[in-house]
Amino acid sequence: MSEQPPQVPDQPSEESADLHEHDEAGGLAVSENYRCGFAAIVGRPNVGKSTLLNALLRRKVSIVSPKPQTTRHRILGILTRPEEQIIFVDTPGIHSGGRRAMNRHMNRAALASLQDADVNLFVVESLSWSDEDQRVLDALVQQKRPIILVLSKVDKVTPRERLLPFIEELNRRAEFVEVVPLSALKKSNIEQLPSIIARHLPLSPPHFPPDQLTDRSREFQAAEIVREKLTLRLRQELPYGLTVSIEQFKEEDGRLLVNAVIWVERTGQKAIVIGQGGEQLKEVGRASRIEMSNLFGRPVHLELWVKVKENWSDNEMALKQLGYEM
Template identity: 55%
Template structure:
C-alpha cells in the first residue's frame, strides 16, 4: 500500500453511434469485452469494463449510441439503456469524432447538460484528420459549446493519449474502496460475451445487407474436459434475412462461426466447439415482450 487515498467510481462512456466508445473501452481495459463494427448501434447493452490500478478502480460503463429514437421497441430500449446509465455514475466521458459535429452530437450534449455530473470530452479519431492544424480551432469551438471538465484528444484504435484521459477521470473519482475484485474485468457472464461475439461477426460481414432485426441467444453453454460446448441461435425477422445470414451453401454462417469461435477461445482461454442455427421470429424488434425473452429488457440490459 502506498498510503495515498484510493479512488473508485463509475464512468459512463457516452456518445452518438459509431464514435468509437466500444473500441475505447476495449483499449482502456486491455481486453475485448465490447463488440465493435462500423454499423451504427452495434452496442445494445450497458457493459461494465473494470480497470484496477494501484491508486484507483475505474468502472467504465459502455453504453449504446444515443440517437433520435425510431419507431421500433428495440430503438427505444437502446436509447433508454444509454440514458439510464447516466443516473448512477460519478463522471461522464462524452466520446466524439474529431473535426465533426452532428445534430446527434448536439442531442447527446443536451442530455448530458441535464445529468449534473462532470463531463470530459474525449475527442476520438484524431489520427483520421487530414490536417492536424484543424484540431486546435475545432477544440476551441467545442469548448464554447459546454463547460467541459477537460478536453482530451485521442485515437482509441491506436491507443494514443489514453493515459491522459485516464488521469482526468481518476482526478474526479471519489475516495472509496474498490467495488470489484482486482482481477475482474467485466460484470458480464461468458455466456453473454459469447452471444455478443457472434453478433459482432454477423454485423461485420453482412454490413448493409444485414437488417437491424437480428439478435443472438445462447441455448447451450457447457464445459466438460476443458472444452466449451456452445450452441448459438440467431433470431431474424424474415425468411429473406435467414437466407442472407446462412449464405450460399452455408458459407456465411460457417465464416461467422469460425471467427466467433476463434475470438471465444482467446477470450475464455479454452477450446470451444460452437454450433449455430438461424430461426425466424417475426416482429421481435418491435415487441417489448419478445425483447425481454431474448435478454433485452426495457433498460437495454
C-alpha cells in the first residue's frame, strides 16, 4: 500500500511569482543589465553547504543530514530574480584522508566546480578552522576568482562580537571580496546574499527558464530522498556503504510508481538496512513516500529492494554504473 498524504503542488516563491515578462518565443524579456552566472558553494564536509542552498531557494533540492559527506554529486540549484539568475553549484565537501574511489570522486566533483564558477562561496563554520578548511581555501585561491567568505551557523555564536577576531584572522589568510555571516538553519541574514553574489556575476541573459530550480531529474531526486532517509536512520551503522538507484519511475493512473534498489557492500549490511521483521525498511519507505508525494504533487507507490554489490564504493566501474560521474 502506498501512503497518500495531502498533495502539495509546487509553489513559486514570492520573488519569482511576478518575475519577468515573456517574449513571443516564450523566453525571458530581460534588460541589458541582467546578470547570470555560476556560484559554487564550497567548503569542507558538514559546514552547512546543502542547508544553505535549500534556504536560498526556499525549496529542498539537496539532501541534508548531520553526517559528513552526505552530498556526493555536483547539484545545480537555480535562483531566478528580476535582475539576476544565480546558478548555485552544491558540491561535495573537499576532504583528505579518504582513499576509496568514492572519496576521489567527491573531491574531483568539488574541485571541477571551482574551475567553472564565476564566484565561489567559501563556507566556514563560525569560530571553527581546520587543516581541511585551509586545503579548501588554498584550492580557491589558485582559481583566481572572486571569493565570498560565508560564515555559517552564527546562531551558535554569542555574543556576536566573538566573530570579529575570527574574521580578521581569515582576512589575513586570503583576500575576500565580501564577508557574510549567516545562519541557514535560522534563515538569518540569508536575504542579502543573492544581491551580494550578483555583483560578481557577468552581464548575461538567463541560462534557464524562470521556473526551473535544478538540473537534476525527478529520478535522481527520488533516489536521493531514499538515501537521505537511510542516512538519518542508520547514522552510526553504514551511511557511507550504501547508495540508491532507481529501476522504475513512471506515472500510472494519477500516481507515480517508483522502484528503488538500495545497494550495500557486504551481505551483513543487508540485514541492517532491512531491520528486524523488515521494520527498518518499512520506516524508510514510509518517510520517503511522504516526501516524494509532497515534492512531486501526487501519490507515490514506492517499492524498495536491498541488494549487495561487493565493495562498490572503491570500484570505479561500479560507481559509474551506479550513476556517479567519473
